[in-house]
Each structure stands twice: as structure tokens, then as C-alpha cells.
Amino acid sequence: MELKANAPSGPIETRWERHKFEMKLVNPANKRKYSLIVVGSGLAGASAAASLAELGYDVSCFCYQDSPRRAHSIAAQGGINAAKNYQNDGDSVFRLFYDTVKGGDFRARESNVYRLAELSVDIIDQCVAQGVPFAREYGGVLANRSFGGAQVSRTFYARGQTGQQLLLGAYQALERQIGLGKVEMYPRHEMLELVVVGGKARGIVARDMITGALESYAADAVILATGGYGNVFYLATYAKGCNVTAIWRAYKKGALFGNPCYTQIHPTCIPVTGDHQSKLTLMSESLRNDGRIWVPLKKGDTRPPAQIPEGERDYYLERKYPSFGNLVPRDVASRNAKQVCDEGRGVGASGFGVYLDFADAIKRLGASVIAEKYGNLFDMYERITDENPYQVPMRIYPATHYTMGGLWVDYNLMTTIPGLHCLGEANFSDHGANRLGASALMQGLCDGYFVIPYTIGHYLASNKLDKVGTDAPEFKQAEQAASERTRTLLDVKGTRTVDSFHRELGKLMWEYCGMARNKQGLETALQKIPALREQFWKDVRVPGQGAELNQSLEKAGRVADFLELGELMCRDALTREESCGGHFREEHQTPDGEAQRDDQRFQHVAAWEHTGEGQAPKRHQEPLDFEYVHPSQRSYK
Amino acid sequence: MSAGKTMNLTLHVWRQPSGTSQGRFVTYPAPDISPDMSFLEMLDVVNERLIAKGEDPIAFDHDCREGICGMCGMMINGQAHGPRRATTACQLHMRSFEDGDTITIEPWRATAFPVVKDLVVDRNAFDRIIAAGGFVSTHTGSAPDGNAIPVPKTAADQAMDAAACIGCGACVAACPNASAMLFTSAKVSHLGLLPQGQAERDQRVLKMVATMDEEGFGTCTNHGECEAACPKEIRLEFIARMNRDFIRAGLRNRGERAGSGGTG
Ligand SMILES: Cc1cc2nc3c(=O)[nH]c(=O)nc-3n(C[C@H](O)[C@H](O)[C@H](O)COP(=O)(O)OP(=O)(O)OC[C@H]3O[C@@H](n4cnc5c(N)ncnc54)[C@H](O)[C@@H]3O)c2cc1C
Ligand code: FES
Numbered sequence: 001m002e003l004k005a006n007a008p009s010g011p012i013e014t015r016w017e018r019h020k021f022e023m024k025l026v027n028p029a030n031k032r033k034y035s036l037i038v039v040g041s042g043l044a045g046a047s048a049a050a051s052l053a054e055l056g057y058d059v060s061c062f063c064y065q066d067s068p069r070r071a072h073s074i075a076a077q078g079g080i081n082a083a084k085n086y087q088n089d090g091d092s093v094f095r096l097f098y099d100t101v102k103g104g105d106f107r108a109r110e111s112n113v114y115r116l117a118e119l120s121v122d123i124i125d126q127c128v129a130q131g132v133p134f135a136r137e138y139g140g141v142l143a144n145r146s147f148g149g150a151q152v153s154r155t156f157y158a159r160g161q162t163g164q165q166l167l168l169g170a171y172q173a174l175e176r177q178i179g180l181g182k183v184e185m186y187p188r189h190e191m192l193e194l195v196v197v198g199g200k201a202r203g204i205v206a207r208d209m210i211t212g213a214l215e216s217y218a219a220d221a222v223i224l225a226t227g228g229y230g231n232v233f234y235l236a237t238y239a240k241g242c243n244v245t246a247i248w249r250a251y252k253k254g255a256l257f258g259n260p261c262y263t264q265i266h267p268t269c270i271p272v273t274g275d276h277q278s279k280l281t282l283m284s285e286s287l288r289n290d291g292r293i294w295v296p297l298k299k300g301d302t303r304p305p306a307q308i309p310e311g312e313r314d315y316y317l318e319r320k321y322p323s324f325g326n327l328v329p330r331d332v333a334s335r336n337a338k339q340v341c342d343e344g345r346g347v348g349a350s351g352f353g354v355y356l357d358f359a360d361a362i363k364r365l366g367a368s369v370i371a372e373k374y375g376n377l378f379d380m381y382e383r384i385t386d387e388n389p390y391q392v393p394m395r396i397y398p399a400t401h402y403t404m405g406g407l408w409v410d411y412n413l414m415t416t417i418p419g420l421h422c423l424g425e426a427n428f429s430d431h432g433a434n435r436l437g438a439s440a441l442m443q444g445l446c447d448g449y450f451v452i453p454y455t456i457g458h459y460l461a462s463n464k465l466d467k468v469g470t471d472a473p474e475f476k477q478a479e480q481a482a483s484e485r486t487r488t489l490l491d492v493k494g495t496r497t498v499d500s501f502h503r504e505l506g507k508l509m510w511e512y513c514g515m516a517r518n519k520q521g522l523e524t525a526l527q528k529i530p531a532l533r534e535q536f537w538k539d540v541r542v543p544g545q546g547a548e549l550n551q552s553l554e555k556a557g558r559v560a561d562f563l564e565l566g567e568l569m570c571r572d573a574l575t576r577e578e579s580c581g582g583h584f585r586e587e588h589q590t591p592d593g594e595a596q597r598d599d600q601r602f603q604h605v606a607a608w609e610h611t612g613e614g615q616a617p618k619r620h621q622e623p624l625d626f627e628y629v630h631p632s633q634r635s636y637k
Numbered sequence: 638m639s640a641g642k643t644m645n646l647t648l649h650v651w652r653q654p655s656g657t658s659q660g661r662f663v664t665y666p667a668p669d670i671s672p673d674m675s676f677l678e679m680l681d682v683v684n685e686r687l688i689a690k691g692e693d694p695i696a697f698d699h700d701c702r703e704g705i706c707g708m709c710g711m712m713i714n715g716q717a718h719g720p721r722r723a724t725t726a727c728q729l730h731m732r733s734f735e736d737g738d739t740i741t742i743e744p745w746r747a748t749a750f751p752v753v754k755d756l757v758v759d760r761n762a763f764d765r766i767i768a769a770g771g772f773v774s775t776h777t778g779s780a781p782d783g784n785a786i787p788v789p790k791t792a793a794d795q796a797m798d799a800a801a802c803i804g805c806g807a808c809v810a811a812c813p814n815a816s817a818m819l820f821t822s823a824k825v826s827h828l829g830l831l832p833q834g835q836a837e838r839d840q841r842v843l844k845m846v847a848t849m850d851e852e853g854f855g856t857c858t859n860h861g862e863c864e865a866a867c868p869k870e871i872r873l874e875f876i877a878r879m880n881r882d883f884i885r886a887g888l889r890n891r892g893e894r895a896g897s898g899g900t901g
Binding site: 047050051054065066067068069070072074075084086122124125126127128129130131133134135136137138139140141142158159161164165168171172173175176178179185187210239240241273274276277278279281282379380383384386449450453497499500541543544548549551552 | 654655671673674675677678681682685688689691692693694696698699700701702703704705706707708721723724728730732753754757759760761763764765767768769771772773774775776777778779780781782783784786787788789790793794796797800801803804827828831833834
């Protein structure tokens with residue numbers, strides 16, 4: 001299979017403009033004759049559904065929560081990047097493009113990244129027009145901050161609730177279209193199957209989560225915007241319901257899965273306290289702008305932080321990376337935290353934590369300035385840990401936070417199944433092997449507001465789409481497959497709960513496919529995951545019935561898919577014998593412990609093809625060319 | 638930190654198999670609960686034990702577990718989201734309770750929020766209120782430069798205070814009249830405080846209030862329970878603001894209607 005990226009050539013600044021012109025259009029009067037399914041109502045899905053409905057398409061939108069407003073995007077705290085250069089500090093579209101390609105460790109497609117940077121400015125305009133209450137300066141203009149390893153101030157934010165406000169903007173636009181009858185919204189519906197007819201994506205099967213009914217929906221094209229799959233690690237900063245099911249079903253129907261092993265471990269999360277823990281909470285990394293990260297110089301130093309004198313502290317990021325200091329990219333910050341803890345210098349009861357200390361900032365700026373900037377985060381920290389970060393340093397530790405991998409898509413955001421498009425975190429997208437802070441929100445909205453409205457038209461106008469109804473045999477087969485899975489899960493009637501399997505899988509993934517990976521560990525995981533999966537299907541206990549609201553059953557279906565995905569991630573990590581961004585293979589590091597890429601062998605996207613149950617998936621490659629940003633060893637010293 | 642110590646609790650939990658069936662309280666012992674658990678993690682533990690015994694676990698809504706999605710929500714000892722101020726159920730920790738406590742857990746109770754199962758209710762009436770007018774009608778791609786519309790910092794800050802609403806429904810659950818005034822006024826105020834929201838300001842408040850009434854929410858009689866229960870500390874003053882907007886819009890609308898031949 002040849003992977004056609006369909007990215008235009010020519011000067012990079014003109015590619016998207018030209019591509020837009022060259023794409024076919026659907027006549028305005030004809031748009032209402034086309035039906036589109038959008039699965040997901042996060043930033044990517046809600047912005048797409050609203051914008052497509054505004055254009056006149058007949059849109060159906062699905063989400064598993066009780067309301068589209070609750071999608072996981074709501075939890076994003078820190079901000080959204082845009083190359084506005086409002087601060088006059090030397091930012092530009094090219095610089096954002098450059099930073100993103102470099103930050104991703106040269107594993108993303110240049111054309112896509114450039115388009116993302118170019119459209120970033122429109123996103124801010126769009127959101128302001130919707131009434132998103134971004135932070136402002138006293139003069140009334142938009143405020144910015146620097147964020148996540150950037151040396152310019154290009155991040156727009158709404159207190160510590162940027163994701164919430166952007167999502168509410170998109171949600172309100174979506175509700176407006178729902179009110180106008182242009183979008184049919186299906187909350188509490190979980191997509192369980194993709195339906196492919198005549199080689200094209202023509203619909204889905206979803207479960208009504210209240211009645212348990214399996215329902216078929218047909219359309220002319222399907223758009224998946226179902227978010228990331230980081231919950232494969234069980235403990236993660238994701239909302240509990242986030243899952244891989246939608247894109248995994250698509251993978252099994254022939255969509256290629258790009259770079260599954262690229263996951264992001266966020267450096268500033270609250271450390272684990274015990275086995276009861278159900279999720280990890282992120283502390284926005286904007287905290288790294290003012291907080292200083294340190295551990296004791298000596299191993300096993302259990303003195304309270306206040307009793308450790310300056311000279312016996314190791315501000316290891318400032319020491320190792322003098323020019324970026326505490327603001328090094330996430331992968332670098334996370335790995336260094338792991339390293340000092342592995343050396344026995346970690347803090348807190350478990351020893352898996354490092355200090356994030358605001359004492360200096362409070363001295364310099366005053367507690368009230370710190371409270372204004374981070375008050376809600378400090379409160380959240382206190383609520384969870386019962387410690388007051390104004391008085392004692394926060395303890396933080398890395399946690400899974402984002403997945404750069406996802407369904408492979410071309411420049412038009414179409415997967416390898418014609419008609420199946422994929423947006424937002426669910427696609428393998430623009431971040432390469434490591435995502436920079438404040439760029440996921442940007443990508444989700446870029447895909448939804450400004451890319452798919454054009455590219456979907458091109459697909460619809462260039463393909464002859466026969467009428468397909470839900471009575472087609474492909475729908476019946478998909479319904480049957482979904483119903484059989486449900487029945488099998490309920491019929492096992494074993495002894496272990498779904499959560500216990502999920503926890504065990506999470507531990508395996510964290511240990512062998514987490515912040516640092518090696519051949520032996522990955523091979524071990526590739527033995528253990530299939531064994532765990534087998535045990536799951538023999539011994540899981542899912543109480544209740546299929547035809548009712550059954551949260552255990554929902555979880556069971558998701559965990560069943562994670563148990564397959566985990567294996568693919570390990571396989572991908574094992575095959576990629578280099579380190580790049582968030583993918584750190586211990587065998588491949590520079591003398592001072594940084595990620596060592598192997599551009600000769602791995603300057604490509606790995607895209608995996610499902611070849612049948614029980615058979616090894618096939619690895620395809622999309623070579624990556626760098627015409628504008630020349631691959632170099634990333635250095636943040 | 639309270640590591641090591643655990644507590645023994647007794648739960649009275651509302652169990653109702655479906656929206657159409659009868660519900661009742663069922664008592665469950667909840668031994669060995671760590672004070673570091675969140676309230677929902679405590680329910681997770683109880684559920685794991687129920688499943689092990691072959692019983693049906695307690696259904697409850699939740700997702701982010703960070704106090705931002707608004708999905709969780711239950712009455713805990715008669716208080717929406719429990720005893721801690723400005724805290725959602727998912728952010729409430731068991732250290733807020735004492736060893737030996739009995740805790741009563743119920744779903745939100747409101748005509749406009751019918752029970753779906755156990756602690757799960759249907760809050761889609763909120764979405765319909767937003768769909769009626771809780772937006773700025775702007776088409777994707779039509780926006781001017783972000784800095785073309787200066788917004789005074791105080792207006793932006795106040796708008797943000799209102800926009801912080803997570804739509805959980807605690808205000809309705811806490812109100813003796815099951816009124817949705819705090820929720821509706823938060824959106825009306827968020828958009829009404831910003832220059833972008835002016836063009837539709839009158840229509841917005843009229844339509845949202847009308848929908849609120851149609852959905853079966855009660856009237857506001859100034860109890861203030863909503864403000865006390867709100868996990869995001871949305872202030873009562875937004876209700877006063879909305880009332881002013883509503884009266885003004887009603888007056889202006891009447892004038893316009895008369896002028897334009899009653900097409901309204
Ligand atoms: C705590 C936290 C903080 C973050 N902070 C930032 C930040 O400051 N800046 C930044 O740029 N990024 C941040 N991110 C990342 C960013 O929030 C996400 O990557 C982004 O919001 C994902 O958006 P999305 O639209 O792709 O998916 P989501 O918002 O995850 O939406 C997925 C949608 O799909 C639906 N769905 C999923 N599966 C199914 C199914 N099987 N059937 C039906 N529907 C389904 C869900 O209901 C939901 O509506 C943060 C992430 C976290 C966890
Ligand atoms: S689960 Fe999201 S607010 Fe409680």
C-alpha cells in the first residue's frame with residue numbers, strides 16, 4: 001500500500017492557499033443533500049459539526065457524555081498558541097511552524113505543520129468573535145503568556161480554564177445549529193462500529209447508552225474526532241471515559257494507525273497516593289514559568305523541604321539546561337524527573353516526586369500576584385493533597401497526558417478508508433513525536449473550523465456516492481458484530497472486575513512502554529499483554545444486562561480495545577529503534593542522556609495495517625522530507 | 638498526610654433501576670476507606686465490592702474527575718456536591734468526613750432533571766436553554782482580528798467569572814423551587830458583558846428565559862441556595878443582572894414589535 005499524503009508542493013507559504021483553490025467545491029444548494037456523521041464533540045468535533053452545519057450540510061453528531069459540552073477538551077488549562085505576534089517579540093507563522101517541527105523532533109509532515117501555524121491566527125479571531133473571555137490587558141487588548149518551552153509569548157488563555165472556554169465557544173456554536181435543526185445531536189451514544197460500504201465509510205453503529213439499543217446511522221462521509229487513547233495507561237490525566245474504541249474499530253476496518261507508540265508524558269502532575277487512585281491530575285505547566293523544580297542533592301534525604309538549605313538542593317533543569325531552565329519541552333522535563341527519582345532522590349512518601357517550588361516567585365512578586373496567576377491551580381492542589389503550596393513546595397511527577405499517535409490521515413485529514421476523516425487528538429497529526437504545550441487546542445480547532453469544512457467538500461464533490469441506507473447488509477453485519485461482542489462480554493461471568501484488568505494493563509504499559517523503553521521490556525510486554533487479554537476474555541465479570549444503562553459494560557468494551565491497542569503500541573515502540581521526542585529507547589541516547597534519533601532509518605511515519613484477527617499487523621512507511629527546517633539534534637542547553 | 642489510617646462508613650444510597658421504575662434507599666457498609674480517596678473513588682471501591690458479590694454497582698455520572706466537566710453531581714447528606722464549599726463531588730475528598738459517619742447519597746431532584754438510573758439524571762434541558770440563545774451568532778471565518786474589539790479588562794474578568802459555570806445542575810438541585818436562574822443568568826451575563834454579545838442581547842435573554850420556563854424549572858424566590866451550592870462560586874448578582882436585562886428587553890421588544898407590525 002502506498003501512503004499518499006496528498007500534500008501540495010511549492011513554496012510552503014502558498015501551499016494551503018493553492019490547495020484550497022484547487023479543491024473541488026460543493027454547490028451551496030447541494031450541500032443539504034449530503035449527510036455527515038461527526039463522532040465527538042470536543043474542540044475538533046464540535047467546531048467541525050457547527051461549521052459544517054453552517055455551510056448547509058446535514059450533520060449528525062455523537063458523544064458519549066450526557067452533553068456535548070463535557071468533552072475532555074473542557075479540562076485543558078494552560079492555553080492555546082497562535083502566531084499573532086501581538087507582543088512584538090519576534091513571533092511569526094514561520095517561527096511557530098519551526099518550533100513545532102523541531103519540538104516534534106522532526107517526525108511531523110512539514111506541509112501540515114505550516115498550515116497549522118498559518119491558521120492559528122484565524123482561530124483566535126474566531127473564538128474572540130464567539131465571546132470566549134480570553135485574558136486581557138488593562139488597555140483591553142488580548143494578553144499572552146509564554147508556555148511550554150517557547151521563547152516567545154504566543155499563548156492565549158482564559159485563566160486556568162482555556163479548554164473550557166474554547167469548548168464552550170464551540171459548543172454554543174453547535175447548540176445554535178442544533179436549535180436551528182441543522183445538527184441532530186446524539187449524546188450518551190457510543191460508537192461501536194464503523195460501516196464501510198463499497199470501500200467507502202458510510203456510517204456507524206452506536207449504542208444508546210441509556211436503553212442499550214444498537215442503532216445504525218448512514219451518511220455520505222464519517223468524521224471521527226474522538227480524542228486520544230492515553231487511558232490505555234489506566235492512570236492518566238484524561239477524563240475517565242476517554243477511549244480508543246472509535247478509531248480502533250476504524251483501524252480494524254482498514255484505516256491505518258499512525259505512530260501508536262508516540263505518547264506524551266506530562267511533567268507536572270500530582271503524584272500517585274495509593275491503589276485507590278482512579279486518575280491523575282495535571283497541574284498546568286504554566287506553573288513552570290514561576291516555579292522552580294528541584295530535588296535534594298543527596299539520596300534518601302527525607303528532611304522537610306524547608307530544612308534543606310539552598311546548597312543541598314539540585315535545581316537540575318536549571319543546572320543542565322541553562323538557556324531553557326525549567327521551561328524545557330515536556331519530554332525532556334519528564335525524563336529528567338524520572339532520572340532523579342530513579343537515582344533515589346525523589347521526594348514524598350513514594351519517592352516518585354520532585355518539588356515545584358514557588359518560594360522565590362512569592363518573594364519576588366508577592367503572594368497576591370501568584371494567586372492571581374495560579375490561584376485556581378493552587379486551590380485544586382490543596383484540595384487533592386491537603387497541602388498548601390503557598391507554604392510548602394508542590395510535589396509533582398510525570399503522567400500520561402496526550403497521544404501524538406492516532407489514525408493516519410493525509411493532508412485533507414482523510415484516513416486510508418475513503419470518506420473516513422479524522423480530526424483532533426484522534427489523528428496522528430501535526431505534532432510528530434512530541435507535542436508542544438498549548439498546541440493541541442490549536443490543532444483541534446484548526447482541523448474543525450478551518451480544514452475539514454474545505455476538504456470534506458472536495459471529497460464529496462470528487463466521488464460519486466450512491467444512496468446507502470441502514471438496511472444495507474453491511475449495517476446489519478456491523479450491528480451483529482457489536483451485539484456479539486456485547487453478549488460475549490456479559491456471558492463470561494468470570495471473577496475479576498473490568499477495572500482490575502485495566503489497572504494491570506496500565507501498569508504493564510507504564511513500566512514497559514512509558515517514559516523510557518527498551519527492547520527487553522517491550523518484548524516482555526508483548527508476551528504479557530496477549531496473556532492478559534486472554535485472561536480478560538475468560539475471567540472478566542460484567543454485571544447487569546445489555547439493554548440498560550450499564551457502566552461496567554461500557555468500560556468492558558473500552559478495556560477490551562485497550563488490550564489490543566497496548567500490544568500495537570509496544571510493537572511500534574520496539575520497531576522504532578531510535579529515540580525521538582516522547583519515544584525514548586534507552587539503547588539510543590546521546591552521551592549526556594538526550595534522545596538520539598536515527599534519521600537514516602526512521603525519518604518516516606510508521607502506519608500500521610490490521611491484517612486480520614490473530615495476525616501480525618503490517619507496518620507501512622510514509623517518508624518525511626524536511627525542506628524548510630533541517631533536522632538537527634534538539635538542544636535546549 | 639493521613640496515610641495509613643482508614644475509616645468505616647455507612648452509606649444510604651438511592652437505587653432506582655430506570656427512569657420508569659420505583660426507587661428506594663439501600664444501605665451499604667463502606668469499611669476501610671482511605672481519607673485520601675475522592676468521594677467518587679470511594680464509590681468506585683464500593684462498586685468493586687458490589688460486583689465481586691454479584692450485585693449491581695451504583696450508577697453515577699462522572700468523567701473528568703477534576704471539577705471542570707460538570708458531569709458528576711449528587712446530593713450528599715442533603716447538600717449538592719457535599720459539604721465542602723466550591724467543590725464538586727469528584728474533588729471532594731474523604732478527609733472531609735469522620736470515621737463512623739453515615740452518608741446519604743441521592744440524585745439531583747428536579748422535575749426538569751428526570752432520574753435515568755440510580756444517581757444519574759437527564760440534564761439536557763440545560764442544553765436546550767443554550768440552544769435557544771446562549772451564543773453569539775457568528776459564522777466560522779467571518780471574524781475580524783481579535784484585537785479589533787478591545788474589551789476592558791474588568792468586563793473580560795467579570796464575563797469570565799460568569800463563564801466559569803460548568804453546567805452541573807447543582808444550583809437547580811439546591812434550590813427549593815428547582816429554578817435554573819443561576820445557570821441561565823451565568824450565560825446571559827457572560828455574553829451580555831462583552832461587546833460581541835450586544836447585538837443579540839435582548840433576543841438572547843428573552844428566548845433563554847422562555848425556554849427555561851418551558852422546561853419546567855421553577856421560579857426564583859431569592860433563597861440563595863444556588864450560590865452556596867455552586868462549585869464554581871457563580872454569584873447571585875448575575876441573576877439580578879439577568880432580571881434587569883429581561884425587563885429592558887421586554888420593553889424594547891414590545892416597542893419594536895409594535896413598530897414592525899408585530900413580527901417580533
Ligand atoms: C488536563 C489536561 C490539560 C490540557 N491542557 C492543554 C492546554 O493547555 N493546551 C493544549 O493545547 N492542550 C491541552 N491539553 C490537550 C487537549 O486538551 C486535548 O488534546 C484536546 O482537547 C483534544 O480535543 P479533541 O476534540 O481531539 O478530543 P476530546 O476533547 O477528547 O473529545 C472527544 C470527543 O469524542 C467523543 N467520543 C470519544 N469516544 C467516543 C465513542 N466511542 N463514541 C462516541 N463518542 C466518542 C467524546 O464524547 C468527546 O465528545 C490538555 C489535556 C489534558 C488532559
Ligand atoms: S467528574 Fe467532571 S466535574 Fe466532577
